[in-house]
Amino acid sequence: MKIYNLFISHAWKYNSDYYSLENKLNEYKRNHQDFNFKNYSVPKHNPILDPNEDYSRKLLELELEGQIKPCSCVLIIAGMYATHKYWIQKEIELAKKYNKVIIGIRPWGAERIPAIISENATQMVYWNIESIVSAIKANCK
Template identity: 30%
Template sequence: MYEEELKVYKLFISHLNQEDEEYDLFLSKLDAAYDFKWEDTAVKGSTTPDDLIKQVEPADVVIILSGLISKDKELLTMMIDAASKLEKPIVVVRPYGMETVPLNLEEMAADVVGWNTPCIVDAIMESYGGGE
């Protein structure tokens, strides 16, 4: 596929306010994806509820890295609430190396995926396309 024909997916990717290995690994997976262009609408450090609404609003899909919940449950809950309020499709990524996610997350997700890059990309594309 020609590069100029590729849709650029606007993603809000859940994050912490400090460096995190799981977040960095996820970004490297997206960067390595073939024929997939994306940009992150999230801004680290801007984490008030109003800031999060402004960041989630332009996103096509919200990605929740569920492994981050144990590190900052309040922040991740605010991100999930912003996505729900704006009725954005949510793709939940299982904690790295695990098979389960909290039931409440699974119920609100358009899709739940592991760390396989093609599965992640397919889930994003299907979640976005399902909303058209």
């Protein structure tokens, strides 16, 4: 069975969407024999590192690159963009640098999506596990 190597965009302080998506993917995996994935995201962080300090930011960018490089697919939840603009832009840059598929996920009830996500996404989907998994299967090698 194919294993999809995924990076799920996340934020340290506001990670409920990340965990919700990860839980949905794990539940789907348990209930469907044709889907398996490995999550390369590391949502927990070293509390010594401050993402607002230049040195720490550089270290975090290198860690982020190490998480995205081996993946086949980057999932970005579009609703987190306003609060985490810098890091989501960095994830998009790294995904493009390594020719990774980007799947943008539109949050429930969202009428507008940041242009940087919709313009760079291979596919935009709604916050529905069937749509998300279908996009992964169709686009991720």
